[in-house]
Amino acid sequence: MKTTRFFHGTVSILENVKLARATYRLRLASAELAGLIAPGQFLMLRFPDRWDPLLGRAFAMMDTVRDETGQPHAVDIGYFVVGKMTRLLERLRPGDQLSVWGPLGKPFPRYDGVGDLVLIGGGIGHTPFLALAQRALGLVGYAGQPARRECDRVVLVYGTRTADLLAGVTDFERLGVAVHISTEDGSAGRAGRVTDVLAELPRPQRGDYWVACGPMPMLRAVAQLAQSWQVPCHVALESPMACGTGICYSCVVPTRTLEGWDYSRVCVDGPVLDVCQIVWDKI
Numbered sequence: 157m158k159t160t161r162f163f164h165g166t167v168s169i170l171e172n173v174k175l176a177r178a179t180y181r182l183r184l185a186s187a188e189l190a191g192l193i194a195p196g197q198f199l200m201l202r203f204p205d206r207w208d209p210l211l212g213r214a215f216a217m218m219d220t221v222r223d224e225t226g227q228p229h230a231v232d233i234g235y236f237v238v239g240k241m242t243r244l245l246e247r248l249r250p251g252d253q254l255s256v257w258g259p260l261g262k263p264f265p266r267y268d269g270v271g272d273l274v275l276i277g278g279g280i281g282h283t284p285f286l287a288l289a290q291r292a293l294g295l296v297g298y299a300g301q302p303a304r305r306e307c308d309r310v311v312l313v314y315g316t317r318t319a320d321l322l323a324g325v326t327d328f329e330r331l332g333v334a335v336h337i338s339t340e341d342g343s344a345g346r347a348g349r350v351t352d353v354l355a356e357l358p359r360p361q362r363g364d365y366w367v368a369c370g371p372m373p374m375l376r377a378v379a380q381l382a383q384s385w386q387v388p389c390h391v392a393l394e395s396p397m398a399c400g401t402g403i404c405y406s407c408v409v410p411t412r413t414l415e416g417w418d419y420s421r422v423c424v425d426g427p428v429l430d431v432c433q434i435v436w437d438k439i
């Protein structure tokens with residue numbers, strides 16, 4: 157029997173639900189894509205009936221939606237309205253169509269034997285973490301894999317500029333994830349940034365692991381803290397990209413090689429990379 161590992165087609169919108177200010181969860185009906193995609197992977201979206209925006213936009217898989225028998229039948233993404241594509245996504249209603257290709261990129265590796273898995277999300281950067289938390293806690297299996305617990309505990313450190321941008325916090329709390337919030341204006345949680353929260357949490361133990369996703373300045377700050385405390389740390393990068401399949405080299409980041417450094421493509425070598433791999437002073 158031929159096995160398909162990639163989906164490209166037009167899908168129907170099931171829901172487009174507001175989670176916070178300018179932040180939505182979009183549900184795409186596709187059992188095929190939902191059965192293939194794993195936490196950390198992403199998909200590309202385009203409008204089937206428009207040339208503008210010409211290029212697709214990448215969105216992390218937030219979660220798959222499963223029926224009462226546990227079969228995945230839809231994929232959720234989360235988006236923040238900033239520009240051309242997301243302003244159009246905001247107008248979508250159930251039954252509207254989108255062109256989708258994926259899954260793309262490499263999933264988060266397994267965090268087997270990890271103590272605290274600390275997920276650090278800045279702004280809309282929390283989107284890949286709901287699925288990762290469920291996978292790591294052994295609550296859901298993705299991409300045909302059975303559910304299996306990986307770590308002792310999942311912690312979420314989630315920061316936004318202000319309280320009304322916080323999205324989907326209760327989804328994490330419901331899983332038993334320990335949630336620590338920061339806002340830059342102090343309107344919810346700790347006033348400050350995610351790195352201020354990290355600095356105040358108990359010092360990481362051997363066996364803990366950090367995973368961060370958010371704007372590049374935040375990732376750089378988290379990487380510096382992780383390296384100075386010698387905590388292993390992955391980042392899920394969201395560099396703008398045109399093709400998502402390794403052809404165009406628009407999403408490259410400088411990474412270390414045996415000879416020095418070279419460019420890695422976020423779309424096919426990532427989007428999840430080790431902070432020690434990235435040459436931060438060349439970004």
Ligand SMILES: Cc1cc2nc3c(=O)[nH]c(=O)nc-3n(C[C@H](O)[C@H](O)[C@H](O)COP(=O)(O)OP(=O)(O)OC[C@H]3O[C@@H](n4cnc5c(N)ncnc54)[C@H](O)[C@@H]3O)c2cc1C
Nearest residue numbers: 198213214215216234235236238239240241242283394395
């Ligand atoms: C692997 C990966 C995963 C991603 N996951 C997510 C996700 O889960 N959720 C999510 O929301 N995004 C995600 N992104 C980002 C997403 O792909 C888009 O880049 C983002 O949604 C913006 O697209 P847009 O068309 O709305 O904005 P664009 O129109 O492309 O604009 C991009 C930025 O440029 C600014 N801009 C646009 N025009 C101008 C102008 N004339 N002058 C000044 N500034 C301007 C916009 O304000 C915006 O900040 C991901 C990206 C990658 C690579």
